[in-house]
Amino acid sequence: MAVSCCSSTIDFDSIPLTALNFTVRKKLALYLNPKHVSAADWTALAEAMGFEYLEIKNYEQYQNPTKMILENWQGTSTQATVGKLLEMLTAVERVDVISDLQGFIEEDCRKYLKKKQLQEQPVQVPEVDSCVPKTLEMNGITIADDPSGHMPELFDAFICYCHRDIDFVHEMIRQLEQTECKLKLCVFDRDVLPGTCVWSITSELIEKRCKRMVVIISDDYLDSDACDFQTKFALSLCPGARSKRLIPVKYKPMKKKFPSILRFLTLCDYTNPCTTSWFWGRLAKALSLP
Known part of the structure; x- marks a missing residue:
C-alpha cells in the first residue's frame, strides 16, 4: 500500500x-x-492476522491484547509489514483508525527509512576524536521504549539464540510469555528496532535491561559469532555468573561438544525424557527470581 x-x-x-x-x-x-x-476490535484484527480461536481466547487474559498480537505477529510472520497492517485494518472496516493515525504512522516510517539510508551510506568524518558520543544512541532501541529515554523497556531475560533455532524461541515465547507465567523475554529479532549498532544494543540489553540471560545451546549456536559474543560478554560482567545468572538450555541432541565456557552452569535439558514435564516450570521459576 503506497x-x-x-x-x-x-x-x-x-x-x-x-x-x-x-x-x-x-x-x-x-x-x-x-x-x-458496532466496530471491529482487536479480535477481528487477530483473526485477520491468522491467529486461531484458542490463541485469541488466550490473549483475552492480557491487559493490552492489541500490543501482544502485534508483537507476536511480527515475530512469527514474514508478512508483518506496515502495509499489511493497514490492509487488514481496512478489511475489518476500521478505516477510522487509519485516518486518525496516518500522520503518526507516516512519521515513524520516514524515520525508519532515514535510519536505513544512513546505515547504508559509508561513514565519512573529517576527524577522529575520543569525545563522548553526541547522539543518544541507547534511547528508543526497543519497540516499547519511551523515545525520550525516561522509561527504558526492561526484561526478565535476554534470549541468546541462533536463527536456525527460532522455532524453539517461538515455543519459549508461548510457554513463558503467553501463559500464567507472564514473563517478559527480550528476543532481538522481535523487540529491537533497526538502525543501530548490533553490538552496542546487545551489550546495553544484557548489562542494563535484562535480569537473566537464557542461552539456547545447539550445534548451530557453536558456529554463531553473535552468540559467542553475547555469552562471553554476559560472563565478563560477573565472573562465575554469581549475579547475572546465565541459564544454558539444550533443546535437541548435539553432535558437537558442549561449550566448555558453560560447563560449570546447571543445564536445563529439554532432551531428557525423564525431566521434560518439569522443564518449563523449572525454567520459569529460575527466570522469576529477583
Missing part, C-alpha cells in the same frame, strides 16, 4: 512492522482494546 504525502510516496509494504514505535502502538491499543458493538 500513500502519497507531500509530493513523496511511502511504500508501506516494504517497511517492517518493527518501524512502528511506542506511540503508534499505544494509540492502536486505545482504539482496538475496548469491546465495541
Whole structure:
C-alpha cells in the first residue's frame, strides 16, 4: 500500500512492522482494546492476522491484547509489514483508525527509512576524536521504549539464540510469555528496532535491561559469532555468573561438544525424557527470581 504525502510516496509494504514505535502502538491499543458493538476490535484484527480461536481466547487474559498480537505477529510472520497492517485494518472496516493515525504512522516510517539510508551510506568524518558520543544512541532501541529515554523497556531475560533455532524461541515465547507465567523475554529479532549498532544494543540489553540471560545451546549456536559474543560478554560482567545468572538450555541432541565456557552452569535439558514435564516450570521459576 503506497500513500502519497507531500509530493513523496511511502511504500508501506516494504517497511517492517518493527518501524512502528511506542506511540503508534499505544494509540492502536486505545482504539482496538475496548469491546465495541458496532466496530471491529482487536479480535477481528487477530483473526485477520491468522491467529486461531484458542490463541485469541488466550490473549483475552492480557491487559493490552492489541500490543501482544502485534508483537507476536511480527515475530512469527514474514508478512508483518506496515502495509499489511493497514490492509487488514481496512478489511475489518476500521478505516477510522487509519485516518486518525496516518500522520503518526507516516512519521515513524520516514524515520525508519532515514535510519536505513544512513546505515547504508559509508561513514565519512573529517576527524577522529575520543569525545563522548553526541547522539543518544541507547534511547528508543526497543519497540516499547519511551523515545525520550525516561522509561527504558526492561526484561526478565535476554534470549541468546541462533536463527536456525527460532522455532524453539517461538515455543519459549508461548510457554513463558503467553501463559500464567507472564514473563517478559527480550528476543532481538522481535523487540529491537533497526538502525543501530548490533553490538552496542546487545551489550546495553544484557548489562542494563535484562535480569537473566537464557542461552539456547545447539550445534548451530557453536558456529554463531553473535552468540559467542553475547555469552562471553554476559560472563565478563560477573565472573562465575554469581549475579547475572546465565541459564544454558539444550533443546535437541548435539553432535558437537558442549561449550566448555558453560560447563560449570546447571543445564536445563529439554532432551531428557525423564525431566521434560518439569522443564518449563523449572525454567520459569529460575527466570522469576529477583
